[in-house]
Amino acid sequence: MIIPLYATSTAQVASRLVELRLDGGVATIGRVLTLVVQCEAGAIETSIQAANLASMEHPCRIVVVTPEDPDGPPSLDAQIRVGSDAGASEVVVLRLRGPASLQLDSVVTPMLLPDTPVVVWWPGSRPPVPADDPIGQLATRRITDLSAGRLADPGPAQRQADLRTLAEGYRPGDTDLSWTRLTPWRAQLAAALEIPPVEPVTSATVSGPGSPAPDLMAAWLADSLQVPVRRELTDSDFLTAVELHLSGGRRILFDKGFDESQAVLRITGQVDRVVALARCSRAEALAEELRRLEPDEAYGQLVQTAVPAFIAAGGIA
Amino acid sequence: MSPRPAGSGAEPAASTNGAAGPAEDSAPAGSSKPPKAAALPATSETSPNAPAPPNRLLDPRDRRLPHIAPPAALVIFGASGDLAHRRILPAIYDLANGGRLPAGFAVIGVGRADWDTERFRHHAHSAISSGARTPFRQRVWEQLASTLEYIPGDVQNSTTFEALGEALTRVDSELGTGGGRVFYLSVPPDRFAAVALGLAAAKLVTAEAKVVVERPFGNDLASAQALEKALAKSFKPTQIFRIDHYLGKQTVLGMLVSRFANQVFEPLWRHEYVDHVQITMAEDVGVGSRGGYYDQLGVTRDLIQNHLLQLAAITAMEPPKSFAAADLQAAKSAALANLRLDGPVELATARGQYAPGWQGNLPARGYLEEDGVAADSTTETYAAIKLAVDTPRWQGTPFYLQAGKRLGRRATEVAIVFKTSEWLAASGLGVGAMQANSLVTRIQPDQGMSLKVGTKVPQTALAVRDVTMDFAYGHAFTDALPDAYERLILDVLDAADTLFPSAAEIEASWRLIDPIEDYWRSSGEGPEPYPAGTWGPAGGQALLARDGREWRRP
DSSP states (O other): OEEEEOSOOHHHHHHHHHHHHHHHOOOOSOOOEEEEEEOOGGGHHHHHHHHHHHHHHSOEEEEEEEEOOTTSOOEEEEEEEOGGGSSSSOEEEEEEESGGGGOHHHHHGGGSOTTSOEEEEOSSSOOSSGGGSTTGGGOSEEEEOTTTTOOSOOOHHHHHHHHHHHHHTOOTTEEEHHHHTTHHHHHHHHHHTTSSSOOOEEEEEEEEOSSHHHHHHHHHHHHHHTSOEEEEEOSSSSOOEEEEEETTSOEEEEEOTTOSSEEEEEETTSOOEEEEOOOOOHHHHHHHHHHOOSOOHHHHHIIIIIHHHHHHTTOOO | OOSSOGGGGGSOTHHHHGGGOSOSOOOOTTOSSOOGGGGSOTTOTTOOSOOOOOOTTOOTTOTTOOOOOOOEEEEEETTTSHHIIIIIHHHHHHHHHTTOSOSSEEEEEEESSOOOHHHHHHHHHHHHHHHOSSOOOHHHHHHHHTTEEEEEOOTTOHHHHHHHHHHHHHHHHHHOOTTOEEEEEOSOGGGHHHHHHHHHHTTOOOTTOEEEEESOOOSSHHHHHHHHHHHHHHSOGGGEEEEOGGGGSHHHHHHHHHHHHOTTTGGGOSTTTEEEEEEEEEOSSOOGGGHHHHHTTHHIIIIIIIIIHHHHHHHHOOOOSOSSHHHHHHHHHHHHHTEEESSOHHHHEEEEEEESEEETTEEEOOGGGSTTOOTTOOOOSEEEEEEEEOSGGGTTOOEEEEEESSOSSOEEEEEEEEOOOHHHHHHTSOGGGSOOOEEEEEEESSOEEEEEEEEEOTTSSSOEEEEEEEEEOOOOSTTTSOOHHHHHHHHHHTTOOTTSOOHHHHHHHHHHHHHHHHHHHHHOOOOEEEETTSSOOHHHHHHHHTTTOOOOOO
């Protein structure tokens, strides 16, 4: 059910939410957090779709807020979605015009569930310092997506600048979905290092497009293994391969190529192994983020230490 | 959702192995003979060798990284059977689909059906189509199918194990399973010994091999001990994993957390505040095609001895030192050893057998008319028992357990029923105005928790009634709630034994159940009939009524 509320106010939206709960008994499921989504009008539907799926794992109120035309006549058009149009709870969409679209924190505040964590997600463009953003300030966890809307390969200068924004804008509680999407790869790589004979890694190569995720993978490997890591640019839309060179001259190669669902693990002297390695969807990545609401220290180390060191070492060129 | 801290593999094992003296296997990295211990995560207690160097990609702070098990071949004995079809094969597919299986994985089915590998793959395909939790993806299936093999044969026959040995060698070289072996005994318990001996005779039990057995773990104490003995001939205790899939349910783990992490519950978790505990496992189905098997067993041995007593142990136990396997098993074992039947068998138990009736809108046969069931069977399909817990915490607080087939609806739950408020009685509102508070953990279906509290009725001067505060886990999201079997298979592959009951727990359970079974068998009376689709026989209600209590309707 979608309930449109045109030319409304946040107070009306808030009281309608309470009414719906009282009248229809909707949203009887316990809610664990409020997920605020700030996006452009064109991204509302796809963002809600992903958030709804994630809410199945993490029952939450989803508040989508889209600032449009701050110079236009002031107005608030809202929607409340419940039942089959929402995930495990309810969705509130707030479209703002006029000066209020510059006061998003005030607009969102009445919509937050009492005494539960607030997570904010920017599916599109990313504020330079998420924790300083008005909505970011309401939240303990801030999720950005550096990969969103990026060109396939904007060139080394832009890539470096992109990663620097992650590092410079970082405050505990931040994470970025371009890192989240690497989790399945990282888990497989960590497991591959334990397949005997175990030898130290001496260098590594990360193949993929000139985009944030492969760059983060390379920086992570360089920092955790303390070895030189080379970036190889490929014309693909995600990582295609990661190769670890071992001290004995052997190598461990994860080769995904352009396969949608699996990769081949090639270890010198051993038979090829196929592993399932599907692309992580946006909903899956978002659900993973919502599993932990405390700051991700490993991510903090990545963007604050590993990334600057990797850039300084000339890793992104 | 990682079965253990992702970083655990990175912890140097030296601290735990310190007492073992200097590392024997200190072959330098790059030596032609690889150190064997490296095949296992460094935390494994089964490894007699030197610790592997820490895996630098695992960081204890990196809590999102799931641990992926080392390469292994999973051998399913009883691969053509019902459990493999309904549970094991779909769970393996779901794990593959989620990218949770190790690189280098193979499934070797051993079964009595005279199939070839092609037929087994076909069988697995149908099992997955009908039973998998996650969507069917052709590519994932094709990849998984290429790792499936089948060996027809009887486990009494040494040629079966010779063929298995050849297959294992083959998958090691062709699929990179790296010598890892997990033997899943999905066969009746009377075949455990044959399998264990056959594996050992064919020298297939490596130091890191694991064996998985399914309940029932025996039919009584003696047979359980005999099974343990048979397994112990071929496997060390740390290599044996006993699957009770109830313990893999998210809610059971959730129960541990709800109880110990919450200051609103844990202090109340004792006899001063808890009136009694009710644990119910109700099924709406009959015995179906399992009639012949079930008739030998009955619900007490089929469900109460394992699932219900485990739930009772988790509810009753003292706080474990940690959630590490050894601590948790010790706490559960101690709780089980402290459980006793509260009174003579005839007063502290009830049993029933379903008669013809209506299950919802469908007519249902009586138990005695089921296929494979003796016409004069006295096997119980419903049982209820009243237990006392001999610990200071639970003094005078009974635990009532009931399980049955063809009951009103399918439900498994643990209800903590609190004492009624003294104020309510004194206030003049009347004790009957509301029921006692209860905290209910629903295990299936509809996993979740609910808390019943009294509130004032609107529009009245001062009337009180119960409301239920409810929390349900979502279930639609594909990765949200892995099936219990997935979780347990993953834990076996990873040698993480937190969720598996120990031999001591199994034996303690039988010590409790055996005298009940003995009494029933010698009493000369049969179980009390109850119409299918109802909540069991009058005796079950009377068990609580004698104490002035009643079962809450699940």
